[in-house]
Amino acid sequence: MAARPGRWLWTCRIGFEPHLYEELAWAGAEPRVLGEALVESEGKQGLVLAFARQSFRVLASFPGAAPELAPAMAQAVAALPASAPIVLQAFTPDTPRGNALAAEADALRETVRGLLPANRLLEDTDRARETGAQLVSLCVAPGAVTVGVVPAREALSLAPGGRRRMKRAGESPSRAAMKLEEALDGLPFEPGRGDVCVDLGAAPGGWTQRLVSRGAKVIAVDPARLMPELASNPRVRHVQESAFAFAPEEPVDWLFCDMAWRPLEVAQLLAKWGRRGWASHLVANIKLPMNDKNPILLRVRHTLTEDGGWKGLTVRQLYHDRDEVTVTAHRR
Structure with a gap:
């Protein structure tokens, strides 16, 4: 199911879509479950949600990650105001079907990145908030690619899709x-x-x-x-x-x-x-x-x-x- 432009896309842990949906419904945000680990809603200011990993405003949706769709995706990104740098990310939903598309997502990001003006791109994600950058995401899900944006200073996470993987130290006793x-x-x-x-x-x-x-x-x-x-x-x-x-x-x-x-x-x-x-x-x-x-x-x-x-x-x-x-x- 494709996300609708102008609405917001939220990511969560697989199996927790009903709980994120409930939080959004309580806030009157008219949620809709799009698929595993993905929920869509109306934009609401100041939402504080326990079960959301990441969220962004939807710019456009496309039927898959075919290379010929990359120019249209780049066009949607290039239409953003030029006053702020762009951090371009790609991710898949954190699900078995989504993870199988990881290579596809990486390739799509590189293709779209190559179609954007180099002077608009910020490569150092850690500096995204201090520079006032826009965090632009390509969510590559089974059957659809969603392009979205959120100001880095308002992002729930700077990690793609909110999946902040920490390295497990060899001497650590547990997860x-x-x-x-x-x-x-x-x-x-x-x-x-x-x-x-x-x-x-x-x-x-x-x-x-x-x-x-x-x-x-x-x-x-x-x-x-x-x-x-x-x-x-x-x-x-x-x-x-x-x-x-x-x-x-x-x-x-x-x-x-x-x-x-x-x-x-x-x-x-x-x-x-x-x-x-x-x-x-x-x-x-x-x-x-x-x-x-x-x-x-x-x-x-x-x-x-x-x-x-x-x-x-x-x-x-x-x-x-x-x-x-x-x-x-x-x-x-």
Whole structure:
């Protein structure tokens, strides 16, 4: 199903289209599921969606990625105002059928890129926001290619399709390390040398390890054992007790939490930390129930902000998240 020009296209994790649809419907954005991992809607200002990876305004749609269609795609891109540079990306929906088109998407991007004036293209994606660039996407899906644009400063992610793949360090004890790396990548600053962090539910130590590698000191709270190299690290203090029973001796810089526990109980725990001023910054992973994901997330948001006093709250299902979301917030 082709996206309609002037509307917005949203990407999400496969299987979560109904939840993204529900968020958009609650916002009155008239959503429509286009296919696996793709939802279309009316443009609405200020939407804060947990299940969206990326979004852009649709410029045009084409029936496939045939090379002869590339000039028309380039024409749609070239019609954008020349006042801002363009970052041109191509991606496929994050699905088995979509991933099979990856080579096709790469080839199409190179063809369209060659038809655009070189002086309008910005190659350094990391500078897209600071230069005020336009993020232009070619979404190559089964049966259709959608060309869209979003100002880089408003983009949910600078990664193509919102698929921010983090490299898995060989010594990392679990996939959890990549979830943390992606969460920190989206923040304006990160924990660093001298910062004191508490890691609730730390074992076996994926998040603790990444924090220590940045020079931070970590209080790792978990009844289970840590990896031996972490347990003996002078910058790690292992407190073998329940996260729900632990209280810090003094306020810390960062609170981290990645516990496989009921979401509302975790939210209440994190709210207690905010309410008592025990930490300045929060990064946590909230596991989602099988049903009623959006209603539960509404209650999580309310608990963290109204009961906990956390500010600047973000709730996002990141690329490395599965049946879960990542929340970030601060106290000041």
